[in-house]
Amino acid sequence: MKTDNVSVAGLRRGGMVLTLIGLAGLLLLFWLSFFWVSTEIRQGIVQRIFYVHVPAAWTAFLAFGISALCSAVYLWLRDDRLDRAAACAAEGGLVFATIMLTTGPLWGKIAWGTYWTWEPRLTLTLLLWFIYLGYFMVRHSTEDPEKGKRFAAVVAIVGALDIPFIHLSVLWFRSLHPQPVVVKPEGPTLPGDMLTTLMTGLAVFTVIFFGLFLFRYALEGLRAEADLRARQSTA
């Protein structure tokens, strides 16, 4: 138990450090994206939401990826820590996917003229959001927690396997219904100051995610320990 306590304290300290760095970085990111970076010429001021939207999307996909990977290894090794990591990452993924799904339509309303369009990446994120909603519903609706963990892991794995199919199919679906051209400067075409701001955003969101992840992970560890003690005292 002693070693566990130490590791929980260490996790929380790590979470605290990362979260504080992340929050400070967030202030920097806001300053960069509101005052420093030049305004994109075709889209105007609305393009600045890009520096929150893209990092949120990246973080959500990273989180869901971690969750699916941990789920698969959990079914193999049956180490509770992997299940906890999968659940914590999934929770973070849901939060960042929600950010992506709110900032995307806000931008889309002005850039595309409509809040929602079946743009492949938007569609994939929406479906992932629902897959992970199912993940938590399954997890919390079994009497036996072990069963809930296994069920949730299966949901995460099938969801991950379905991603290529979903992506290909919505791409194909989109080619049937041409949308307004997506004016979205990307990759090497992005001017230097925008690239800097975007990279800052990516780093900041990733750090915040891992900070929150460590907090959640430490909390789940304490919860598991408390459950164990409760069971021992009743036995």
Add this chain to the structure above:
Amino acid sequence: MSRYMAQVGAIMWKDLVLELRSRERLTSMGAFAVLAGVLFSFSIDTASVRTQDVAAGLVWMTLVFGGLLGVGRTFYLEAEDGAFQGVLTSPAPKDAVFLAKTGANFVLLFAVSLLVLAVFALFFGVSVGANLGWIILVLGLGSLGFVALGTLFAAIASGTSMGETLLPVLVFPLLVPMVVYGVGTTDRLIAGRPLAEVEGNIRMLGAFALAAVAAGAVLFRFVVED
């Protein structure tokens, strides 16, 4: 190998005989298909939309909703009298149980999909004659992918306190590729377009079905273990 097939066959046969005697799921799915066709007929303003243009989408929606009705109850009867424990403790490996359950569900859903097609051909005046064989193949591949996912998640849902109400939340997001390719293909086949236009989609439907069956066979053991 032949032993494995015999085990799959035995469980599948048991399920089909059970269904033939009770006709519980087949009746409810069949009635659903016909009645959905009736309701859809009244929900479309034929003055503004040609029914042939939307028929393919409605066929697949009826198949998905009706199929969920039946597939969701895959484990219901056995769970009720504890017979499923018997199936699981039998020497048959877990993936054989999954393949048998999926196979039995496939037979049911494929029969229902043919009924759905007939109903829509009748009510909506859709001419399916030209590409009938291919339309049936597409419905078959779609049904296979659907029942594979449906059976796996029905096992999960029946193990939760929420039961079948959980099933749509789990299955619908995963079914998007099947609906996109299924509707896109059926639509063009009904319109009498050349086969070359839909070949790629049929292959994707096949790949989806195959992946769903394989994933279900591998993951089913984690769902039913104690």
